[in-house]
Amino acid sequence: MTYGFYTESVSKEVGGLLKLHNISKQFDGKTVLNDISFEIGTGEIMSLLGPSGSGKTTLLHLILGLTGVDSGSIIFGNEDLTRVPMRKRGFNIVFQDYALFPNLNAYDNIIYGLRNKKGVASKQEVQEYIDFLELTPHLNKRIGELSGGQKQRVALARTLVTKPKILLLDEPLSALDGVIKESIKQRIQSIAREFKLTTIIVTHDPEEALTLSDKILIIDQGKIARFGTPQEIISQPDNDFVERFIIKQLQIKRQNIYNLFGEMYAHA
Amino acid sequence: MRVAFILVLLLFIGFLFLPLIILLLRSLETDQGLSLSNYAAVWKEQDMLGAAWNSIKVSAAAAVIATVLGFILAYSIHCTRIFRPIKGGLRIAIMLPMLLPTITYGFAIMYSFGNQGLITKLLGRNLFEIYGFNGLLMGYIIYTLPPAFLLIHNAFGYVDKKFIIVSRLMGDGTLRSFTNTILRPLVGALGGAFVLAFILSFTDFGIPASVGGTYPVIASQLYQVMLGSIPDFNQGAVIAVLMLVPAVFGIGLLHYLEKLNFHYDKITDIELPSHRIRDAGFGIAASVIVLGLLSIFAVMFIAPFMNSFPYDTSFTLKHVNDVLASGDLTGVYRNSLWVALLTSLFGTLVAYGSALLNVRTKLRARRATDIVSMITNTVPGMVLGISYLLLFNGSSLKGTFTIIVLCNIVHLFTTPYLMAKNSLSKMNPSWETTGELLGDSWFKTVYRVVLPNSVSTVLEMFSYYFINSMVTISGIIFLVSAHTSVVASKIKELQHFAKFNEIFVLSLLIFLTNLVVKVICDGMQRRRAVH
Incomplete structure (x- = not known):
């Protein structure tokens, strides 16, 4: 694992650390998030991991600015973003269902934001994103004609074109099947590396989180259960919930693979 | 957004709630102030x-x-x-x-x-x-x-x-x-x-x-x-x-x-x-x-x-030619077309706008449009027409096309509103957020994304408003004047003179016009569906 490397080398260019301090949020008197604090550096991939209803998507929306916090603060670089409205934060998201516009073809979806932010990306840069995500053969297709993986890549391109300071992904892999899943996973990793883009991912799948990210924030019922690197979490779960929810699941998976392929593959 | 919502509410306060309240008051009004005696009188009448x-x-x-x-x-x-x-x-x-x-x-x-x-x-x-x-x-x-x-x-x-x-x-x-x-x-x-x-x-x-x-x-x-x-x-x-x-x-x-x-x-x-x-x-x-x-x-x-x-x-084509040659009758037909066109344009705008504000915003009082739609669904055209007659009799709106068009828009509101609501609520709820993140204002996202994706529904709403305002008579029978007479009310007038050929020719005109509008709207809808 090479996390941390990018933090040192590029933090000056893209705005630096994202820090959340004591974030709390209630909906209708029910506490959804309670006293969340963490920080991540530029170019890092962080996963928000937890079972459904744990508050991870709410946390993602708070960072995005779609929902306001009740208390606590969100700092990016030197700027306090807590009360800054969504469109001025400069972050962007790919929703779980991609929210592509069906009246436009793939290409027009990708360049949608350019009409509002003229000059944010040159024609050549747009082409680079398209090449990078291997979308050239699909540009003239209607959204309904694209496969799940292609939709995901179009949505990524549409978001990247606006050059967000932080990329947020809500369950980016849950709607995809096996092989595509691995390929999108690699794609997300190389985006973070290539563009030195801080990326925050919501997921409920421990394997996905542990193999994709530099840091993982495990949330249970609105509280932080554990925050650390994949190695730290595996070696020191430190917590009954993490033990049950994460480690146990992975052990079962390992056992399944062991049963199928024998010990050699399980450790490969 | 809020301004649009307030405009919609004002429209319905002025042309739905107020007239109905006036109607209720007038039904209670007597020489000795408000009482139920009018009701008692009607009750006693055998007729x-x-x-x-x-x-x-x-x-x-x-x-x-x-x-x-x-x-x-x-x-x-x-x-x-x-x-x-x-x-x-x-x-x-x-x-x-x-x-x-x-x-x-x-x-x-x-x-x-x-x-x-x-x-x-x-x-x-x-x-x-x-x-x-x-x-x-x-x-x-x-x-x-x-x-x-x-x-x-x-x-x-x-x-x-x-x-x-x-x-x-x-x-x-x-x-x-x-x-x-x-x-x-x-x-x-x-x-x-x-x-x-x-x-x-x-x-x-x-x-x-x-x-x-x-x-x-x-x-x-x-x-x-x-x-x-x-x-x-x-x-x-x-x-x-x-x-x-x-x-x-x-x-x-x-x-x-x-x-x-x-x-x-x-x-x-x-x-x-x-x-x-x-x-x-x-x-x-x-x-x-x-x-x-x-x-x-x-x-x-x-x-x-x-x-x-x-x-x-x-x-013979005599009767058809007579009607077409009669400035009076073609004028009435032109009036009908005008009323139907204005009703469908503004009606679709109002109904679509109301549904949009109801389904796709977080405005606090957005449920109000649901209440409006329930009431317009309940109030028969004749009742609405009489309420307008009572409220606007002395005003400058009396005998204008405006009041007929408004009456039709309100009277026929429910169905197009529900069509729009149904289609808008099925659309991806994240479009507006996505649009905003890509730099759009709310109106811009509506124009660039939401509207283009509801063209088919808008056409359906338009043809509903058009056809129904061409044929409605109960809503407007109390509101037409000599120069705003439309075909449906003119037919009532022609009946007195037993001019049945004219009645049928005019009816044919309405029928054919509606058929053409329906076929065009359906055709456009189908073309969009094919793509």
């Missing part, structure tokens, strides 16, 4: 009570028959293996009466079943006395069969026909299977069709105006009281309120009945077992219903092209 009772009788009879016929048609389309193009033909033909004003139905009935009528001639004798109960019954059935059919037809779409097979496999007999898999799931829809047909008949004005004869019903009484020789606005207000009561009750019942409908999780497309007797029986029954319906209108397409129906049956 009024008799008319109300007549209305209930004939509307209920029509509603029962329309529901049964509507069911037979819907069943033939959904649960038989009749040749597909025949089903398609049935479905289209049944909708045709909707393109005509109800007042025309009456004249078509007269020319078909009257002493010299087309069908009377063909059969060689009078079937029954058409003026009064029989004529009304027939008119109401024609009027309410299409909407009753539509309601049952749509409900059939939600019935999982796999259960017909399951029921058979479990050993159910024909009757039991029919009851459990068809009737029971449709109970709500059948009840709904009855209630809807009842309310429509109860509040319609066009049919009593043409074939009512001396048989008084509540709608004709109301017209008499308001625009007769001695207008009595207070008494009119009372009758209007009395007309409103069953409508309110009926709509409440309709909501309740809707809950009785089954909602299967998944609708499977399944091939039905073939059954020759069933198919032949229903095929014939459905064709008879539709042909019977169309045969009544046949005279409309024949009579105006004859020199003097039924005495001189040689072909």
